[in-house]
Amino acid sequence: MPTQDTSVADRLIELRRRRGLTQEGLADQAGISVGVIRKIEQGGTARIENYHRIGRVLGVRTVWFQTAESPAPRLDDQRDAVLADIRSAINPPAGLRGRILPDDDVPPNLGLLERAVGAVAAHYQADRYDDVARMSPALVRSAHVHVNALEGLDREKAVRLRADALQLTGRYCIQIREHDLGIIALRDSLSDALSVGDQALAAAAIGQQGWALLRQARFDEVEALCVATADELEPSKLTKADKTTVAAWGYILMRAAAAAARNNRPHEAREYQSFARSAAEVIGTEIDSAGHMRFGPATVGMNGMQNELIGDRPDVALQLAEDIRTRTTQATPNTQQRYALDRASAHLKLREVDKATEIMMGLKQQAPSWLRNQATARYLAEDLLDQAKRMPSSEHREIAAFLGLTA
Incomplete structure (x- = not known):
């Protein structure tokens, strides 16, 4: 049996052979290119949907292909600068007396805070992510101030609103693939919701x-x-x-x-x-x-x-x-x-390229900010280029360029 520190490549080779399959046979049963199998067995990675297909053929869960390894260094830290304000609001520094939260001399106003939460929710649902990024740090900080300044039922309402604000900010972070930052916000939101007995929240x-x-x-x-x-x-x-x-x-x-x-x-x-x-x-x-x-x-x-x-x-x-x-x-x-x-x-998947293209073009027009943040959209664009007959159409090149791919 493979040991825990055996690479995914070695484990796949061993399991494939135990099942009596060649690389070509596994690829054929999984409905993928043999090049994908070769790439994994040579130490490369593949899309999660391809791991899913291979796992179904071999009779293992998709998570079987997950292994702990050091991530490649990220050379572009521009996102860190852009997200600095959100990071500061969601994950403030902690000292001996706990987290260091903001203080403000402005009197609390629960009605104003509630309207601000509603405004950020509306921006999120409308895919106005720049507005969410701009407003959510101030919203979370204001919620902290309200919770610290109020007592009794007013404080309870402020805690609910803070849970709501943190949840919206966490959802935005997940949408832009800052998953760990989003999880931090959602854990704090959960803690607030439980503290006031709001099971639905x-x-x-x-x-x-x-x-x-x-x-x-x-x-x-x-x-x-x-x-x-x-x-x-x-x-x-x-x-x-x-x-x-x-x-x-x-x-x-x-x-x-x-x-x-x-x-x-x-x-x-x-x-x-x-x-x-x-x-x-x-x-x-x-x-x-x-x-x-x-x-x-x-x-x-x-x-x-x-x-x-x-x-x-x-x-x-x-x-x-x-x-x-x-x-x-x-x-x-x-x-x-x-x-x-x-x-x-x-x-x-059914090779109805024209229908897939029409939908992608519609999303590009109707929800451009959302589409840019979807890994599935990039995979689809790559597949559209692969399946396009002869030379990719102008629409395929337009979608690829929009999503940062080379047609």
């Missing part, structure tokens, strides 16, 4: 933490976290429970399903997805829940479609997409955009 923070961990391919951890949380949140009777509670429970199970699907655990993914669908059916329509989230049949349907796509069933994914087509506008803009990107992926 706490569940939203946990779900967003799960999103960050999914992006880091920490699938086992996400599934365990979400299942444990769902067990705590599960209503005794769905039909009689408060809708906010039902939405929180369903949302967490939806995240568990996403983790299991990505980790080659389709049976568990369908089970969690079934519970999430039951919660959505009880609610009946999309509802706004804590943390500026939305949950209901459309959101759950889109998650199920994505899980089928991850399981390499693009035809099933597109059928599910058609089934929920009339409800998609009820979901948040971010969810709708992710759904569109998933449809483009499904069409491309």
Whole structure:
């Protein structure tokens, strides 16, 4: 058996041989290029979706391919300078008496703070990320000041608003792929939500933490976290429970399903997805829940479609997409955009290049800031260039240039 410090390359070679497969045979069964197998076995890396396909053929979880190794040095530190203000607000220095938080002589104003939280949420949902980056550090600092200055019920409201502000800032950090910074904000948001007994807001923070961990391919951890949380949140009777509670429970199970699907655990993914669908059916329509989230049949349907796509069933994914087509506008803009990107992926897997191109061009026009921050979009653009007949079209070159690729 391979030892713990054996490289992914060595482990893949040994497991492939134990299964009686050549590089070509493994590539054929996984539906990928033999060059991908060779690259991994020579010490290179591949997309997470390719690890998923290889793992399905070999009968192992996707996380089997994760190994601890020193990351390559990052030569461009420009992002650090840009994010300095957000880092300072989310993760201030700590001394012997705890974190050193800001102080302000301006009297607290809960109404003003609440409106500011709403404004940042609106900017986030509209993909105005520059505005979120500009406003969120001051918002978090103001929330700290309010919590420190107030007492009683006013302080409790300030804590809720701080949890909300931290959660929005954490979501922005995840969106721009600053996952660890986002997790710090979400942990503090969770702590605030729990301190005032707001389970729905706490569940939203946990779900967003799960999103960050999914992006880091920490699938086992996400599934365990979400299942444990769902067990705590599960209503005794769905039909009689408060809708906010039902939405929180369903949302967490939806995240568990996403983790299991990505980790080659389709049976568990369908089970969690079934519970999430039951919660959505009880609610009946999309509802706004804590943390500026939305949950209901459309959101759950889109998650199920994505899980089928991850399981390499693009035809099933597109059928599910058609089934929920009339409800998609009820979901948040971010969810709708992710759904569109998933449809483009499904069409491309079925070699329907024109349809995938049309969707990508639409996203470029409608949600440019969001699209630029999606790794999936870059992978799709690369595949569009590969699948384009003869010379890439002007649209393919336009998409590639927009996403920083060389056509």
